[in-house]
Amino acid sequence: MSNLASCFTGSQSSDAKSVSKEIERQLREAKKEARSQVKLLVLGAAESGKSTFIKQMRIIHGKGYTEEDRKSYxxxxxxxxxxxxxxxxxxxxxxxxxxxxxxxxxxxxxxxxxxxxxxxxxxxxxxxxxxxxxxxxxxxxxxxxxxxxxxxxxxxxxxxxxxxxxxxxxxPTLQDILRARLPTSGITEYLFDIDSFIFGIVDVGGQKTERRKWIHCFENVTSIVFLAALSEYDQTIPEDEISQDLRYTLGSVRHQQTNKPMVRTNSEHLHIKSGSSSPSQGGKFGRKHHHSLHNQRQPPQSIWKHQGSLPPFPSTKGTEKNPNRGKTNSDSVTAQINRLRESCALFKTIVNSQWFRNTSVILFLNKTDVLNEKIHRSHVCTHFPEFTGPQKDSVAAREFILSKYSKAFDSMKHTKRTMYAHYTCATDTNNIRFVFAAIKDIIVQSYLINYNLV
The missing domain is CATH 1.10.400.10 (GI Alpha 1, domain 2-like)
Known part of the structure; x- marks a missing residue:
């Protein structure tokens, strides 16, 4: 009887060990799979070019647009x-x-x-x-x-x-598609296989709720890519369209409007990449990849997961923008906020968030083409009296706008991080290909540091 009991116990022990080993193996695989993904969080004010950047990633590193895809536009x-x-x-x-x-x-x-x-x-x-x-x-x-x-x-x-x-x-041509405007909603994630890494690019466009209620869901993202439109220096937005969590920040910005900003191009906080890196050869997405958010906390809306592609063509019903958006004070009784100030306030809120203490920050100062076209008829000093540079000078204008974001970044509580800024034209595929190749190494380096792999 004792021998039988011993044999039975031994069998149970063997089965338990086998199950334990299998669990450990699955955990190792899950951990390895999670660590193989580099997650980017794409942020920015409305119409800053976030969706256009995602489209470019599909063209450059995804499956592109088939004839049927193009017809849908x-x-x-x-x-x-x-x-x-x-x-x-x-x-x-x-x-x-x-x-x-x-x-x-x-x-x-x-x-x-x-x-x-x-x-x-x-x-x-x-x-x-x-x-x-x-x-x-x-x-x-x-x-x-x-x-x-x-x-x-x-x-x-x-x-x-x-x-x-x-x-x-x-x-529609690819350029037609890149320029097509459709307000986005919800939180969407796109997956791209680039140089043996899975890049999960998360677009949170259209989130009108207070960011503090959902931003913690992305605590462990590798990098933040913040898009800001250079061309919005002379545009406004109704104050009632701004989320509550930006009201206080904008209030403090108003009090600082007369302060002359400082440009820090060589500080430990701001680093301007010169674009000397040559574009790398990224592979097209080909592998299926399942994953979840690192901290398992889900955002308020479900996340679309796309393997290098956009979701099915969405309905355009009910997507008309607020008719007051972009109007001057004389057009509406609603108080108006300068859109550049709004974007800077959002940027300041994001970089000072406790959830992004270890996250690298990449700033795309976008729409250089629109700035170059409008700077000859709309002067920066008209909207920002503190601007003392020459009029009709796009280089001086964009350096001034960069100084605004540099100042917001310098105000952050966590001083060890670096901001990498690039001037971009999101509708220019070659420009985005070159810029992303330049920042890819930075993103991967941040990922390796976060996982103690270097």
Whole structure:
């Protein structure tokens, strides 16, 4: 009996050891899998270029856009054109600008009455009217005052390509897709396989709730990529569109508006990469990868997980922006906040967050192309009296804007980190390919340090 009991006990012990070893093996694999992923958190104010950056990553390191993918953007491009016409038609009235030709006003009135379902069908038959509308001298005056209302950055691009966009056999190009504007919502994660690392790029665009309620979900991200639009120095946003957690920060910014900012290009806090690194050859995504957030705490909305691709083409219903957005104080009784100040306040809130003490910070000062185009007619000193640089000088303007973010970064409580700043044009694939290649090594280095692998 004792021998039988001993044998039975031995069998149980052997099974337990086997189960234990299997559990340990699975834990090692899970740990290895988790450590093979580099997680980037993409942040920035609305319309700073976050979604465009994600699209570029799909083009450069993902599967790109098939013909079917491109076809799915036809409706959105046409809606962007129609939105441009409706927006400018309203602005013509609000700004008191007269049309050169009555036919242009008739075109504006007709398109303003279209529903979303009408837009694509009508677009194919109205190219002559649309071209005449765009070439109207009154409309061009209205366009040049686009900072006084909410005009799409892509307005001029699409209106200049009307012949192609309105053709019956129209197929959006990659540039059309990159410039297509659709407000994002929810928290979305995209996966890309780059040089033996899985890059999980998380876009939290569209989160209107207080950030303190969900930002802790991303405590262990490797790096923050913050996008800021260089072109928003002369634009405003209604104060009631700003989340509560930015109100206090913006209040403190208002009190500091007269202080002359300092540019620190060689400090331990700010490091400007010169772009000397050559682009690396990143592989296309090919492996399936399952994972979860490091701390297992889920954000308020479910996370889409995409393997180098965007989710199915989303519905565009209900995506009209607040009509007050981008207006001046004379246009609305709602208090207006300068959008550059809003973005700096958001940046300051993020870099001072307790959840990102060990997270590297990468700043993309985006939309260099838009800045270069508007700087000749809209002076920085008009909106920021502390700017003492030359007018119509895009280099001086962007260095001044950089100093604003540098000052916000220098205010942080955790002084050991470095900020890596780059001037970018998110619609320029070569530029984003080059810049991402330059920052990739920085991101991987931060990842290795976080896991004590160096």
């Amino acid at each position: 036809i409706t959105l491009v046409h809606q962007n054109v129609n939105m441009t016409i409706r927006t400018m038609a309203n602005a013509m009235v609000n700004l008191g600008i007269k049309y050169e030709h009555e036919t242009s006003k008739a075109t504006a009135d007709k398109f303003s009455a279209f529903t979303r379902d009408d837009e694509t069908l009508v677009m194919e038959n109205q190219v002559t009217e649309l071209l005449s509308f765009w070439e109207d001298s009154g409309v061009q005056k209205c366009y040049l005052r686009g900072n006084e209302y909410h005009l799409l950055d892509s307005a001029s691009y699409y209106m200049s390509h009307l012949q192609r966009i309105t053709a019956i056999n129209y197929l």
